[in-house]
Amino acid sequence: MKALLIGEVLRGKLAPSLYEMLGFASQAGLESVVLVCAPISTNPQFTGKLYQGDGGEYDPLSHKAMALEVIAKENPDLVVLMHSSYGWDLAPRLAMELGWGQISEAIAFDSGTFNQVLVGGKLRRSVKTVSGQAVVTLQSGAFSEAAPAGSPALESISALKGAIEWLGYVEKPAQDLDLTKAQKIVSAGRGIGKADNLGMIQELAQVLGAELGASRPVVDSGWVEHSHQVGSTGATVTPELYMACGISGAVQHLAGMKKSELIIAINKDKDAPIGEVAHYVVVADLLQFVPALTKALKA
Amino acid sequence: MKILVCIKQVADLESRFQVASGQTWFNETDLAFRLNEYDEFAVEAAVQLKEQTGGDLTVISVGPARASEALKKALAMGADQAVHVLEDQQLESFQTAQVIFEQIKAQGYDLIFTGMQSSDKGSGQVGLLLGEMLKINSVSCVVAFKYDGRIEVERELEGGLRAKLKLATPALVTCQLGLNQPRYPTLPNIMKAKKKPKSEVTSPAPASRLQVVALGPPPKAGAAELIEGDLLAQVSKVVAILKEHKLA
Amino acid sequence: MDFGLNEEQKLVQATVRQMAQEQVRPKAAATDKNHAIPPETLPQLAELGLWGSYIPEEDGGSGLDYLSYILSVEALSAACASTGVLLAAHASLGCDPIHRSGTKEQKAKWLAPLCKGEKIGCFLLTEPGAGSDVASLKTRYLEQDDHYELTGSKQFITNGGYLGTGVVFATSDPSLGHKGISAFILDLKSPGVTLLKNEEKMGIRGSFTSAFALDQVKIPKDQLLGAPHQGFAIAMETLDGGRISISAQALGIAQEALDLALNYSTERQQFGKPIGQFQAIRFKLADMAAALESARLMTYKAAWLKNQHQESAQVSAMAKLLASKAAQFCTDEALQIHGGYGYSAEYPLERLYRDAKITEIYEGTSEIQRIVIAKGLEKG
Ligand SMILES: Cc1cc2nc3c(=O)[nH]c(=O)nc-3n(C[C@H](O)[C@H](O)[C@H](O)COP(=O)(O)OP(=O)(O)OC[C@H]3O[C@@H](n4cnc5c(N)ncnc54)[C@H](O)[C@@H]3O)c2cc1C
Ligand SMILES: Cc1cc2nc3c(=O)[nH]c(=O)nc-3n(C[C@H](O)[C@H](O)[C@H](O)COP(=O)(O)OP(=O)(O)OC[C@H]3O[C@@H](n4cnc5c(N)ncnc54)[C@H](O)[C@@H]3O)c2cc1C
Numbered sequence: 001m002k003a004l005l006i007g008e009v010l011r012g013k014l015a016p017s018l019y020e021m022l023g024f025a026s027q028a029g030l031e032s033v034v035l036v037c038a039p040i041s042t043n044p045q046f047t048g049k050l051y052q053g054d055g056g057e058y059d060p061l062s063h064k065a066m067a068l069e070v071i072a073k074e075n076p077d078l079v080v081l082m083h084s085s086y087g088w089d090l091a092p093r094l095a096m097e098l099g100w101g102q103i104s105e106a107i108a109f110d111s112g113t114f115n116q117v118l119v120g121g122k123l124r125r126s127v128k129t130v131s132g133q134a135v136v137t138l139q140s141g142a143f144s145e146a147a148p149a150g151s152p153a154l155e156s157i158s159a160l161k162g163a164i165e166w167l168g169y170v171e172k173p174a175q176d177l178d179l180t181k182a183q184k185i186v187s188a189g190r191g192i193g194k195a196d197n198l199g200m201i202q203e204l205a206q207v208l209g210a211e212l213g214a215s216r217p218v219v220d221s222g223w224v225e226h227s228h229q230v231g232s233t234g235a236t237v238t239p240e241l242y243m244a245c246g247i248s249g250a251v252q253h254l255a256g257m258k259k260s261e262l263i264i265a266i267n268k269d270k271d272a273p274i275g276e277v278a279h280y281v282v283v284a285d286l287l288q289f290v291p292a293l294t295k296a297l298k299a
Numbered sequence: 300m301k302i303l304v305c306i307k308q309v310a311d312l313e314s315r316f317q318v319a320s321g322q323t324w325f326n327e328t329d330l331a332f333r334l335n336e337y338d339e340f341a342v343e344a345a346v347q348l349k350e351q352t353g354g355d356l357t358v359i360s361v362g363p364a365r366a367s368e369a370l371k372k373a374l375a376m377g378a379d380q381a382v383h384v385l386e387d388q389q390l391e392s393f394q395t396a397q398v399i400f401e402q403i404k405a406q407g408y409d410l411i412f413t414g415m416q417s418s419d420k421g422s423g424q425v426g427l428l429l430g431e432m433l434k435i436n437s438v439s440c441v442v443a444f445k446y447d448g449r450i451e452v453e454r455e456l457e458g459g460l461r462a463k464l465k466l467a468t469p470a471l472v473t474c475q476l477g478l479n480q481p482r483y484p485t486l487p488n489i490m491k492a493k494k495k496p497k498s499e500v501t502s503p504a505p506a507s508r509l510q511v512v513a514l515g516p517p518p519k520a521g522a523a524e525l526i527e528g529d530l531l532a533q534v535s536k537v538v539a540i541l542k543e544h545k546l547a
Numbered sequence: 548m549d550f551g552l553n554e555e556q557k558l559v560q561a562t563v564r565q566m567a568q569e570q571v572r573p574k575a576a577a578t579d580k581n582h583a584i585p586p587e588t589l590p591q592l593a594e595l596g597l598w599g600s601y602i603p604e605e606d607g608g609s610g611l612d613y614l615s616y617i618l619s620v621e622a623l624s625a626a627c628a629s630t631g632v633l634l635a636a637h638a639s640l641g642c643d644p645i646h647r648s649g650t651k652e653q654k655a656k657w658l659a660p661l662c663k664g665e666k667i668g669c670f671l672l673t674e675p676g677a678g679s680d681v682a683s684l685k686t687r688y689l690e691q692d693d694h695y696e697l698t699g700s701k702q703f704i705t706n707g708g709y710l711g712t713g714v715v716f717a718t719s720d721p722s723l724g725h726k727g728i729s730a731f732i733l734d735l736k737s738p739g740v741t742l743l744k745n746e747e748k749m750g751i752r753g754s755f756t757s758a759f760a761l762d763q764v765k766i767p768k769d770q771l772l773g774a775p776h777q778g779f780a781i782a783m784e785t786l787d788g789g790r791i792s793i794s795a796q797a798l799g800i801a802q803e804a805l806d807l808a809l810n811y812s813t814e815r816q817q818f819g820k821p822i823g824q825f826q827a828i829r830f831k832l833a834d835m836a837a838a839l840e841s842a843r844l845m846t847y848k849a850a851w852l853k854n855q856h857q858e859s860a861q862v863s864a865m866a867k868l869l870a871s872k873a874a875q876f877c878t879d880e881a882l883q884i885h886g887g888y889g890y891s892a893e894y895p896l897e898r899l900y901r902d903a904k905i906t907e908i909y910e911g912t913s914e915i916q917r918i919v920i921a922k923g924l925e926k927g
Binding site: 010055057060084085086088090091092093095096097100101102103104105113116117118119120121122123124125126127128129130131136154163164165166167168169170171174176184208216217220226227234235236240241250262264265268270273274275276277278279280281283284288292293296297 | 312313314318323325352386391393410418419420421423424427428431436437438439440443451453454455456457458459460461462463464465466467475476494498506507508509510511512513514515516517519522523524525526527530531533537538540542543546547
């Protein structure tokens, strides 16, 4: 069985997540062919074939065409992408052209079936496609990376022009805060209920000498700046201490913090999915617990 | 301008989900349902566009009878008419997209909005598949939207970065959380929604391309130790853990 | 029989719940503490169209059916009982009599601004010497050439402090008893109207309960509501409806208490397990749920009847009697389930407990409800 892994390029650099895809392929015992649709500065290290496209920034039409060309040549059984802004966008387009089923955001692979998370982590299902051929997107961090080794045989392909005009990147405004450097993070989730309660989280952070982190809803509500956001569309952090206050543990949040050394969650729902990665879950109302902890730490 | 917004009614994620053995979907009795959160942003974006350009806004949903409540909400938020494709089965993304495509392919919509994903399955496929079926431009995970003859959007990438893109209509846009501030339907508009046209149709779904092998609760990782009991005991336990790790 | 809510009713309920949850509940504790509903709440209610409630669109209202309005009061009251009664008194006591008894001109002039929330409505019946015995009111009116002149005092007027639009009751001759009473539309900013004070209260502290002195207040002739001496009937009909809205307030408070108790009983552990596993606690929760649900059925039935224009004083009185009892019972039991934390001002229970009590007093005490119910039992 053969898999086409489609690597991701951001500003001329190949995303390291390619090694997660290679890790998946080797776990599943698949032969890998890699496609990268835009020029990259350094080639990845693996054994197999690397198709190098000369496309520009992501354009669905152009990248889809390159992928289809490679698929026609290689006849893979699986087309694999990361479940990222690049992958989830390109995957259905390919599935549509190929007439294959698509499995989104797989977290595990086991004897021919993929596992997926449903309803915010409360259920899990295993699925496969009826035909056996599939387009699959992998959840970031779910599969262990393959070690870089070997050098691929290169073949180039050329891109056609797409229909979408690329106007450029919009940067997040420069901020002093860099959560990725923080040793300790105390994060607030939607469970804090209202902006006013942020004060108690900040106070706890201060007592611990930690930075303030947040889940996305807290940022979307305008309670804190985006620079505080942890997760797949925020910062990926690995502090010594991560305290998650009122955060349910959606996959996108977990993606940004699950490698923290010590994770303590405060949640009134003892079954909240954050428990899958946390070392401790304090089952309590954070509005009671957080001030009490702050007080105890001050004493 | 002809605008379409595709919505889904989903179970409230706060619910307790139970799966009968051998089933591939959870038991829906006694669950609360709501309009998919991502779709609220799609409806709001569609209504705002209609307010800007005038025109006609249709909302469509594929789902069982209860989905009519979600359609009513979209009508109350400002859609002009609703199409309810009655479907009692849990369809996979490809099937849903195909059913919608059959309903709308001859309608010539200029702009189509969908949510980026549904909060129950999180596949993120329906919008993009529909765009491909219609052979129109589509862009996913949009967090900023402007229309001035063409559309200008910002797509959310990773790490706080966004890509700014411009594309011609007809186009399809899948909406990410935070794109706008979805309005509450006002009470008078809820009452007026009753009088807006709403059609119910059925449409055979194509065969699924996926086969669900099993569905159930996640394996208890057993990783997390639960700290329960009374507040002060919980506090001293956490203080002790922090001290033990030399973090406090 | 159909006990289900229709789609519009469900959507109204969900919408008001969401708004109340996001905008009102977070401020409930402060509302109680500061004895004031935050000023930004009023435009938020306006945005949703809540002020226009069940008044038809042609009169400037939101055109809800009556049950949808009742669901709104219930949802708001669950988040904050003071905000719940702000709406209930405005709509059921301020707007309702003008809607029912007003002329076309009066509706255009007074009802439309009320429905937009430009003015807040109130109902001025009670006096220092006339509470349950409304017919003994002493505020006098004199008929002059082109106006009436009112003198007297009013007590315990919900929403009075907003100085909006009220319906005021006065007698041309106290010796006529209830037959001497007329109703008038009153602009509370009129000369001669003095706000004496806003009461300090046990509960619903965010709600204004105001005392007024009326000193030769001139009311133009076209502000007489209904016919002369029809005031008592207008007052009684208004209260029949108002009682349903107070029932809804009581349901909201009771539901909130039950929800909090249920939640707490799963979190709180004693003797090695969540207290919710003790049968004594489970029975309390069961009794609360049963009391609440039966009061709710009665309240919704009263609302349904009113929507059919088959208002029934007895049914409304039963609803209020049961719902206020359920609120009282549920807040008491919920506080008990919370133990010492329930008694602490850090938790919302003691506030709910204080808020619940008023539902047994205003718009007719529970004793008065029983009088009304018993009267309905008499035959012939
Ligand atoms: C493409 C995409 C990218 C995303 N990127 C990110 C990202 O980068 N970061 C991110 O965080 N999310 C991201 N999300 C959103 C993510 O899916 C979730 O919606 C989000 O993480 C949920 O945030 P939360 O846990 O704070 O809120 P909720 O899921 O609402 O959880 C609140 C939790 O608080 C608990 N709680 C409530 N009240 C209390 C109390 N009084 N005491 C204790 N506990 C309480 C509840 O039990 C619940 O578990 C993304 C989503 C998408 C689709
Ligand atoms: C917070 C608040 C808000 C209010 N808002 C308004 C408002 O907006 N507009 C307005 O006009 N009024 C309002 N009121 C007045 C309220 O309706 C009266 O307080 C209520 O009707 C009771 O009248 P009272 O206080 O004079 O008690 P009383 O009538 O003096 O009653 C005292 C006790 O005697 C009992 N009793 C009286 N008569 C009988 C009888 N015949 N048989 C058996 N028992 C009897 C009563 O049930 C009660 O237990 C409000 C009151 C409060 C406290």
